[in-house]
Amino acid sequence: MSENKIHIDEYEARWIVISSAVLGVFFASLLLGAVLFNVNPPDSTSTVNPLKLDETIFANPGVRHMGGNQYDVVILAKMWGYTPTEIRLPVGAEATFHVTSLDIIHGFYIEKHNVNFELIPGHVAETRVTFDEVGEWRILCHQYCGRGHQIMHMPLIIEDTDAEAVALDAETGQE
């Protein structure tokens, strides 16, 4: 015991400062990403009774036009598929997803779109996505849900129709 003080080597002290700084920068960039670019994980929002889904929006899953380029997309997951079985939206649509599971835990992952949920029975996963590109992607279940897990996926089709034009039609009642 040389002296009553923790010995920290000079280089080790520098390493500690650098490590802390790097981790600090990483965390700051995360917060910036959340605030500036709105990249957020799902927040805990609403719950439903999985035995009484008939009394909720999940009684009639599907795409709903809410005016403008706004869409509500209600999806119910169950072993082993989603209802509805495909999603079609016009390019430019800003869609709010409301997704839950009827039976066991499923996943909800849109290829190349950073939409990524666990679907827990009793909880509604919600997020808002703007679709700027025409094309077809897959919505996949990415949480193991039994024998048919691998067949649980459906297409998401972004069509080349003007979301705003559809919206104008909707307002004049001529859609």
Next chain:
Amino acid sequence: MAIAKPTTEQPVENRPILSYPAAELLSHERFQVGAHLLVAFFALALGIIMGPFQTFRRSPWLQTVSEDLIGQPITTPIFTYYYQALTLHGVLNALVFTTFFIMGISYFVVQRSLQRPLKSTVLLWISFWLMTVGLVLTAWAIVTGQANVLFTFYPPMLAHWAFYAGLVLVIVGTWIGAYNVFRTYLGWRDDNPGERVPLATYGILANFVMWFTASLGVAVEVLTMLLPMSLGMVDTTDPQLARVLFWFFGHPLVYFWLIPAYISWYTMLPKQLGVPLFSDTMARIAFAMIAIFSIPIGVHHLFADPGVSETAKIYHSALTYVVAFPSLLTAFNVAATIERSGRKRGATNLIDWTWKQPWGNPVVAAQFCGMFLFIFGGISGIMNASFNMNQALHNTTWVVGHFHTTLAGAVFLTYISILFWIMPMIRQRKLWRPRWATAHVYTWFFGMLMFAGFMGRGGMAGATRRTDMGAPGAYFSPEIAMWMNWTALSGMILLVSSFLLYAVIFGTLFASEEKATVNAPIQKDTPNEFIPAFLENWRLWAFIIITTNVVMWLPVLINSIDLVNGFWSLGYPGAAR
């Protein structure tokens, strides 16, 4: 104290200590450690073989070749149902192999570094048999196809009750083992007032403190939710609450595997390289930080859960960065120690110490390779822990790539390094064909590096984990197909590597004839540097651990308990059949 065969040849200073012989194991040590390792490597044999065949099964190219050649798709061996094989792979490798190995090695390290026998041999065997009976119950449920729930067993999917009962027995067994180790330490403490406990034992103690705290979460989940439900005593459950309880346990679980590897890097590797550790105190600080910060960060496994608030996700993300810090301390400390070894072997400039090392020695090379893989494990781990980057990566094969560089990389290779010196001591025969052992280390290293890289790229391209991609109807994009084909190549390398490992094990057990001359690389004394007393103040640790976890987990727990709509999810035993 009753001891099997004590030798009193080297009394250190004035302490009446019974020193253990360096090159030979006492008969009770051979039985104790040997029994644990035997079960561990028996379980690993079945678990490990499932891995490569899963990569073959997921490769579209290999599936076409297989259809052409034998007229049917490739399946996993013996257990042809993919999810059953996947459950075996996860439970046997990650839960059973690790737990038995850690318990056996912990007993060995504590007895050797404290130079006193365990408090109770009876408790040791009670712990061992509880764990073994637990393993048999769990394995029976999986093997008979009644527990295809993977190693995370999230409800409402349900397994046979024997699966959960077995897991409870394994965990209770580890608690008894931990109690035994702690009593042994307290006995040493009484006999050595004012001394600092050897670093190796310090690490084991920190590991058990963390493990006991963490396993309370899964114990509550299994005993109050899963077991009653699988026995038909209750009909409904709350799956979000179950996930919260599971991941209270799940993240410290990975540190439970990692700390023994760190103990090897900090206390055994310096002996094997013939140099002193760079800083004993900083190693203790790293262990203490891991014990504290590995638990209040588990929400980073729940970033994609709709029942956990974003605030909790941000807090846990921040603390996850804090737990990366002791690993960065370890990186410096161990690298500085390795540099000393290089200098001792004639290195003179900035980088030549990296190759002036005993790279041909399987015991050392395995640890070096493990460390190298862990660099990727650490970086990818920090990426996963970033709550918004996780949006792109969660539950893709990226995550599988990540934990194969940590668990199947750093942890596995370091355990194998330990096996390569402890098995000759137990068997009292030299390691059979050390070159094969070295070949195993390098094939495993390159195979795992490739596997992790390809799985990571596959995940970025959108490949989902835990999916039987070889079954009809599974989704593939061309990009995913390409990366999955590449992982099959790494699977072939890893298959060869596994055979090499078991050839060395069986060779050493049955074919090796030369007498072993290995010394146990256990540090018995503490170096001459100042180590603050608070590092061994376990009351202080308990207080900090309880406080941080109440602050970090209680809001998550309350948030996930939904008294109106919670607890209404029906159980689905059929889903897992």
